[in-house]
Amino acid sequence: MTDLTCKLLVIGGGPGGYVCASRAARLGVDTILVEGNRVGGTCLNVGCIPSKALIHTAQAFHGAQRQARGDGHGVYVSEPRLNWAEASAWRNGVVTQLCAGVTGLLERSGVKSLKGWARFRDGKTVEVTGETGTTVIRAENIVIATGSRPVELGGLALGGKVLDSTAALALEDLPKRLGVIGAGYIGLELGTAFAKLGCQVTMIEAGQTILPQFDDKLTRPVRRRLDGLGIALKLGARVTGWDDGAGDLTLETEDGRETLAFDNVLVTVGRVPQTDGLGLEELQLRQSGSLIEVDDRCQTSMRGVYAIGDVTPGLMLAHRAMAQAEVVAHVVAGIPDAWDRICVPAVCFTDPEIVSVGLLPAEVPPETKTVSTEFPFRANGRALTLDDAEGFVRIIARDKDHVILGVQATGPGVSELVSGFALGIEAGLRLEDVAATIHAHPTVSEAFQEAALKGVGMANHG
Incomplete structure (x- = not known):
């Protein structure tokens, strides 16, 4: 058994973990990073990056199909062909390149990296089990940055024909019929991509709306695009049975029981903190359910123990984890810092894309009187030249x-x-500030200025 000591130990090499470790090390903090898999975490390896690469491939293939049908603005191609193995190899290459970049960043920053699985002995001591044995690390400060994992649905154990997002991105062959359970952003992003690649997709959602965090006006264009792609959408549908051998999924809907046949079923019903096996019971940290509570310096209820990213309350987004990582690195390095961000941007890479920053209309306190102003992309020159004028920009x-x-x-x-x-x-x-800022023409960004102009009664094109 080997013993190590350091000023900062970061558990987890995802976006939050590697940013925290690299920044702290560059600030002169003796830092060790522990990761059981490849650095980059869920986002880089099996989440954000490969899924966006998949979306790009799907859009390219879908566009080629439109051109083959004569719907390409005068551009004609022969019948397109998809080589799934080549597309997957390209996607994996992007991931590999970025992982190598993260590894290089950690090395250049002076971070000591250790591969293995960490478990707390106490608030200052962690035991790491790896291929070469066990290492005990004693640290003045410890950061929990272990991320999250997909939620499993009762009666639909992962494996066989049942996929989570990770397994869906690693498919060797495209399924003819794909059922997607959960119409949140992950399900919609992947479901739309697979539909554009030629799969027959059915979206199944227990609630009555897609993307329930957004209002109906924001999601309406996505609903229309789902219809245009031939994606069947079943709302208010609850899964009651699954036969993995036959690929039969039984649903309970308002109209009664229904059984659908699929080659694969993708489960995207949310994510939960990944803290299994971490030994948190040894620390007895203050928690909200499975989430670890932190203060404005991302410190837990135990002095010297910090938590960032998906294990803490808030949006499970890589950029939030990175921002928290910066705060912790500064605090440990002796630089005064605290969480003072007003907003965390949220992006859905659906078709069309949806973004939200700050308050949604329903989130504005009742006592606050507001002005809400919109500008449609159908009045935006650049959107029309892209033949994609669905949607709008709204400012509150x-x-x-x-x-x-x-x-x-x-x-x-x-x-x-x-x-x-x-x-x-x-x-x-x-x-007035946005309205008075020159926005380049022709760009879709002009819609932001036009919405602001409209809000102050000076619309140029509204």
Whole structure:
């Protein structure tokens, strides 16, 4: 058994963990990072990155099919062919390249990396079990950054024909018939991609809406696109049975019982913190259910023990974990810092994309009077030249001073606009500030300025 000591031990090499470790080490903190799998975590290896690569492949193939049908604005191609093995190899190559980049970053920063699975002995001591044996690490400060895992659905044990998002991204062959359980952002992103690749997709949701965190006006364009892609959507449907051999899924709906046959079923009903086997019971940290409670410095109820990312309350997003990581690295390095972010951008890479920053209309306190203003992409020149004018930009501002409280959008490439929306809120900008900022023409970003102009009664094209 080997013993090590350090000032900072980071458990988990995902976006939060590797950012925390690399920044702390560059600030002169003696840092060790422990990861049981490949660095990069869920997001880089089996989540955000490969799923977006899949979406890109699906869109390219779908576009080629449209051109083959003569729906390509004068561009014609022969009948397109999808080589799934080559597409998968390209996707895996992107992941490998980024993982190598993270490994290089950690090395250049001076982080000591250890592969293995960590378990707490106490608040200062962690035992790491790896291929070469057991290592005991004593650290002044410890960060829990172990991320999350998919929720399993009762009666649908993962394996065989039942997939989670990780298994779906690793399929060797495309299923002809795919059932997707859960119409949240993961299910919709993957379900839409597989439909564009030629799969017959059925979306199954126990609730009465898709993407329940957003209002109906934001999700309506996505619903229309699902219909256009031939995706069957079953709302208010509860899974009551599964026959893995036959591939039969039994549902209970408002119209009664129904059985559907699938080659594979993808379960996307949410994620939960990944803390199994970590030995948290040894620490008795304050928790909200399975989530670890933290203060504004991301410190848990035990001094010197921090938690970031998906194991803490809040949106399970990689960029939130990275922002928390920066706070912890600064605190451990002796630099005063605390969580003071006003907003965490949320992005759904559906078709069309949906983004939200700050407050949604329903989240505004009743006592706050607001101005809500929208600009449609059908009046935006760039969106029309992209033949993708579905959607709009919406700004919610405080009525008394026009300070921006929230921005939402759905439409072509709006994921690339969301950082500008967040900057506007973090900087405390007013409608007048955005309206007076020159936005390049022709770009879809002009819709942000036009919405602001409309809000102050000076719309150029509204």
